[in-house]
Amino acid sequence: MVSVAANTAEKGKEKTKAKQNYLKRKKQRRKSNKGKAANGPAAGSEDEGEDAADADVDAVPEVDAKDDQQMETEPAEKPRKETRPKKRRKLQLEVAKEGDVEMVEPEPPTQEPEPEPPAALRTLPSFPRPALPDAPSKSVLALQGLDQALVEAEIVDSAGLLPIPPDGEDDGGTGVSERTRKRLAELGIVELFAVQTSLLPFLLPRNPLQRALYLPFDPPRDVCVSAPTGSGKTLAYVVPIVEILSVRVVTRLRALIVLPTRDLVTQVRETFDAVGKGRGLKIGTATGQHSFSHEQSQLVADKTTDLAGGSSKVDILVCTPGRLIDHLNGTPNFSLQHLRFLVIDEADRLLAQSFQDWLVRVLAATRPPSGRQPVPHGFLQRPDAVAPAFRSLLPYTDFPSFVTERKESSCQKLLFSATLTRDPGKLAALELRDPKYFVVQEKKETDGVLDVAMDKFTMPATLTEHMLVCEASMKPLVFFHLVYNHNVTNALVFTKSAESTARLVRLFEFFDAAKRKGPDGEPTAVVVARAYSSDLSASERKLILEKFRAKEIQILVCSDLISRGIDISHVSHVVSYDVPVDMRKYVHRVGRTARAGRAGDAWALVEEQEAKYFKGMLRDADHLDKVKRMKVKEEELKSLALHYEGALGQLKEVYGR
C-alpha cells in the first residue's frame, strides 16, 4: 500500500498533464466525430486503436484517482494503512515539499490507542543511569577456585557424641572391634567425639575386603579433616590404623605419620602405644633426637641385602619431615611401597614447609614406578615381598594375569588440622585421590564450607577469650596482675621470640621473689615460671614439659614452638603476652586450653599501638565479638607496682652487664 501511495504521489504531476491532454483530445475527437458523423463512419480499427490508446491513457488517472479515493475512504484498507502510518506520512510530506498541490492532504494516522504499560513500568526511568555493577561479595569470591571436594565437604556437628559399647558384637555404629573398644574403655574413652563419629566408620568400612592391607584395584579415598583444637583428631586416625594393621602377619612399614615437631612426635607415639597395647604392632619414631645410625638400626632389619620389597622393623613410623627425608635418602631398604596410611597432621603447617621438597619426595616414594625399572645391582636384588602395585621393580616379568587394570598404590592419605588450608595449589600438590572432606563445626553458628574458605575458624565451645589493651611499658605489670590477682596459673604464656621468653621469665622470677619478701610480709605460694623455647636442648625441653605436666611448674613461658598440637589437659589459661600476627597462630595458641570439652580461658595482652591491627585480624575472621574487652584500673595495680619497680631494676642490672 505504501508503494502504491508513493507511486501515486510521484505521478501526481504527470497525471494532471495527461488528464489535461486527455480532455483536450476528447474535445478534439468530439469535434471531429461531429464532422465524421456528418461524413459517415471510418475504419473501426483506427477508432478502436485510438480508443484503446485513450483507454490506456485514461486508465492511469482513473485508477490513480480510484486509488486515492480508496486510500481516503475505503475502510477495508484502513488496517493496512494503520500498520505503517508514520512511513506513509513521511512520504506524503516529502511529496508535498515538492509542491504537488494536487496531492491529497495526508490523512492523519488513525492509531488505535496503545494499551497502558503496567504501573511498575510507568515508574521506571526510560534509561537507567550508568553505574558500576555491584562488587561480588566476599563469600562469593572465597568460593572461587575452591577444590570441588571441599565445596562438597561433609559438615559434622561438633556437639555430636557417640557412646562406645564396651563389649559384645554390636559396635554401636563405631566400626571398632570389641578388643579395641575394651582398650578404649580402659583408657577412659567411653564415647566418640564428633570428628571420630564420622572418621571411624569411614576409615573402618564394614566390608572386610575394604579393610585389606593392599587394595591395588580399589584404592581407598583420601581424607581431609578440619576440626577445632582439642577435638580428638589424633584418636580419629590412631584407632583405625591400629584396627586395620592388627591383622598383618609380617612387619612392613604400613603407616607413616608426619608431624611438625619432635614434641608432637612423642605425644602421638604415646597415643599409639596406649591404644595399640597388646596388638603386637611395632611403633618407631624418627626425629633426629638420636643418632642417624641408631635410628636406622631401629627402623630397618636388613641393611645389607638389596631387597626389592624393602625391610622394616616397624609397622608404624611417627616422624618429622626432615628426618624422614634423611632416611629416604640414606637408609638402605627403607621403603614406603607398603604404606597403607600416610597421615599429615597439622597439615597446613607442614604443607608450608618446603624443606628438601619433602612432600614431593614422600609422594614419589609411595607411588608405583611407571614402566619396568632397571635393577640396580644386576640380578642380585632379591624379589622379596614387593607390594602389588610395585611389581615392575621385580627383575622378571610379573605373573601373567587376566586382569588388565592398572594397579594403584594402596596408600590412603589423611590430612588433619584445626586450620586446614583451602589453598588449591597446596592441595593439588598432595595428589589426593577422590578426597573426602570432613568439616567439624558448631552447626548453629557457622556457614559450613564457607567458613573454611573464608578463614573463619571454629573455636572450642568451652573457650572464653579476653583482650586487655594497655601501654607497652605496663604489660609486664598487667601480666603479674593476672597471675597474682586473677589466679592465672597452669598457664602457657606465648611471647614473640625465644629471647623475650627468657627475659620475661627472669623478670617474673625477680618479681615473685620480691613479692614473697615484701614489706607486707604476706606469705604467698611460690609461682614457678620456666622458659620453653628453641634455645633449650631437646632433653631440657622434655624435662621442663614433664615438670609442667606434673604441675611442678605453674607458668610455662614459651615461643610458638608448642603453639600447635601439644595436649596438656590441666592447662586452664593461655596468655598471648605478645599478640600473634595471624589468625591461624591465634587459633592454635588459644587451643592449648579448653580441650576435650574442658573449660579454658585465653587472654591477649595488646599494646595500644597494636590494638587496631589485632582487632582487625579478629574482625576479618568474624571473631571480634567473641573476645571480651577487659580493663585494668590503676588502683588494681598499685599493690604490685613497688615489687615491679624493684624487679625491673634487677633485670636492668642483669642485662646491662
Ligand SMILES: Nc1ncnc2c1ncn2[C@@H]1O[C@H](COP(=O)(O)OP(=O)(O)OP(=O)(O)O)[C@@H](O)[C@H]1O
Ligand atoms: N573420645 C574421647 N573421649 C575422651 N577424651 C578424648 C576423646 N578423644 C580425644 N580425647 C582427648 O582429647 C584431648 C585432645 O585430643 P587431640 O590431642 O587429639 O586433639 P586435636 O584435635 O588433635 O587438637 P589439636 O588441633 O590442638 O592438635 C586428648 O587429651 C585426648 O586424649
